[in-house]
Amino acid sequence: MRKFVIVLGALLVLLAVFFVFGKSIYSRPGILQVTKNVVIPKGNTEAILKHLQTEHVIGNDFINKIVFQLAAKMTENQGTLHAAEFSFPKNASIHQVLQILRHAKPVQHELTIPEGLTRYQITDLINQAPFLTGHIEVPAEGSILPQTYAYEFGYSRDKLLQRTQVAMQKALDQVWKDRQPIVQVKTPRELLTLASIVEKETALSRERPMIARVFINRLQKEMRLQSDPTVIYALTDGHGKLDRPLLRRDWEVESPYNTYWIAGLPPSPICSPGKAALEAVAHPADGNMLYFVANGTGGHSFSSTLTEHNHNVHTYKEKK
Structure with missing residues (x-):
């Protein structure tokens, strides 16, 4: 019985030490040298962790791995880890990384369509814009409203085209309604x-x-x-x-x-x-x-x- 108490006490001390040490790892600045946009793929916690380690957001060592996985599990009631493109600040801690994965707004990219372009020029502009998926065909002339459009990584070019056309129709309807x-x-x-x-x-x-x-x-x-x-x-x-x-x-x-x-x-x-x-x-x-x-x-x-x-x-x- 005495040995059991001693062993139990030792385990409790070790757990307390690990908790204090793990908490410091959880909160301390990470290894990321500069602010960086990272595309988080769909997958479980293990897959997300591996990708973060590959991108040098989380340290590629056993301690950081265990702390990240335990912290993700213990705080899972705070929300799902999302797959998207996120911006991670320099020296982001594990705590910050988890907050970003759960609550941050994905990185917004912008495409500016200048006034006066033809449908062929706009088609080339959209098809060459980065981080979009798919391909669009040439739309009707004048159907697109020139302005700046925000989108996320992996957004469909076809959906972006639809937004530009809806924007033009709304603008034209309003101008026509208020015209002289x-x-x-x-x-x-x-x-x-x-x-x-x-x-x-x-x-x-x-x-x-x-x-x-x-x-x-x-x-x-x-x-x-x-x-x-x-x-x-x-x-x-x-x-x-x-x-x-x-x-x-x-x-x-x-x-x-x-x-x-x-x-x-x-x-x-x-x-x-x-x-x-x-x-x-x-x-x-x-x-x-x-x-x-x-x-x-x-x-x-x-x-x-x-x-x-x-x-x-x-x-x-x-x-x-």
Whole structure:
């Protein structure tokens, strides 16, 4: 009996020592040298631990292994260890690692779709974006809203595409609902198409409502829009930028997208316009402007008569 008590006492002392030592291991800074994003695969605690050791988040030794597994078991009522991409801070302790695996938000990656890209350019952008899965086919022109989209590791490209299209539809619906009624823009589709031309004509936000007004005035007078970006779209079949300067003879290309050749709007957008371009068409500037030309300072000069326009063109050429 006395031996049993001695042995039991020794075991209790050892357990107490192990508990104190294990607790210090559990809380002390870990071996990770820098903050690091790690993709945690699906699996049990043992598989997760091995991956953390491979990524040098948890020490690759027997003590750290035992402490991690015991701590995970003893705190399992705090939640499941999730499979996702997480950011682990420098010197993360086992306690911190378990908290991250259970409660942290997965790492968010971002894809920015700039205004004015064609459907082919956007398709390439999404298909080349990292950490996504799958592959998308080329969507309808103008169906994607340019903005920044957040996603997690392993997210589907198809789901991301759907989000961009839902965002465009919502934006277009709202702009159409709040628009200034304009006889020349009869449907949301026409608003989207005209906004895509406005988007390609200027990068200056202050000019978009003025350019929208020029095109609306031209439509009202049954004048052709004569927009160079529509010619480029026709020449490149919507694939992107022309690899040479636009020539006067290009204005004669027979295409439903060439607004020098057709009257009215093209059959569909020529790019994905941003919200500002949509708003510009929905709320154009006031005025009787019918022409605009580059002014050599990054903007445009606007005019209401051909004589004034020709003067602006001459002035621009002299600056060049």
